[in-house]
């Protein structure tokens with residue numbers, strides 16, 4: 001997608017042919033900083049400290065991280081250490097494991113001298129595939145927005161609520177939940193996005209809002225707690241969110257607070273869609289609440305806030321009293337029963353084993 005007229009992806013190979021460029025998302029929306037990853041340690045840090053974040057981008061960064069690692073040590077031991085290091089960065093998004101396993105499967109049979117080149121190649125394929133998958137999610141999701149527009153008066157915008165950042169910054173390009181918004185906007189469908197601020201890290205207020213500003217998409221940032229009220233008053237036509245891990249039964253795990261939005265949507269008869277690339281499906285598990293590991297992050301993300309001061313400095317301040325303990329679970333699970341449908345690269349399906357298998361029949365052959 002474009003930033004001030006220049007097309008960017010969130011991750012790409014540097015002109016030197018080996019180091020990896022990323023947009024440092026911890027600096028947005030106030031500074032647009034492109035940084036360089038040159039080692040396994042830097043790639044692992046970028047994922048853990050959330051310079052890159054969002055399930056699909058975590059997977060692509062892990063793939064490039066393995067390539068950087070194999071450039072330094074292509075031995076079997078080097079491969080295993082690198083895979084374990086990357087795997088330990090963040091526990092919830094299943095794309096991390098998927099990206100690592102995909103590169104590992106490609107390079108393991110090769111002689112050590114051939115591994116790094118093959119890993120770079122596989123990482124590039126993963127990145128290209130993700131961009132294509134997300135564009136396709138955009139097409140399928142835009143059809144749902146168009147259908148909602150047809151139910152409204154002429155020129156009346158479709159009001160879409162989203163949570164966290166599931167835009168192009170969370171993927172290699174286009175996004176998951178925001179891809180339908182970008183495609184529908186491109187198609188001239190009148191729309192407006194309610195952007196949940198998404199405490200504690202404010203991915204909505206800082207990243208989603210930034211993307212929408214850059215693309216001229218009408219939107220309004222709201223406090224996380226406002227969504228239910230807006231739904232009760234008919235001011236939300238549909239919700240679209242992303243997911244970090246989707247079970248074979250259609251439960252979805254996404255940024256903390258997603259579940260409460262799904263409950264409010266259910267109570268108010270507002271369709272609640274979840275957009276996902278198929279690598280986000282964990283076909284091995286069924287019950288999201290019991291089986292998905294939820295990342296617990298540093299409490300300072302809750303007790304502190306970072307932002308721009310009036311005189312242009314970026315500062316962090318504390319909002320809790322000294323001595324208050326804080327808890328920071330980073331994700332929650334929305335059971336499939338609250339999900340109206342899943343939007344995938346192959347089309348829209350019910351959030352159920354049958355719905356998913358109808359779109360991904362090859363999974364039935366391997367027993368899911």
Ligand SMILES: CSC[C@@H](O)[C@@H](O)C(=O)COP(=O)(O)O
Pocket residue numbers: 053054055056093163164165166167170171175176177203241242243244254255330
């Ligand atoms: C591609 S979108 C799906 C999710 O990755 C997104 O909604 C999300 O929860 C990201 O969480 P984050 O903690 O910012 O990595």
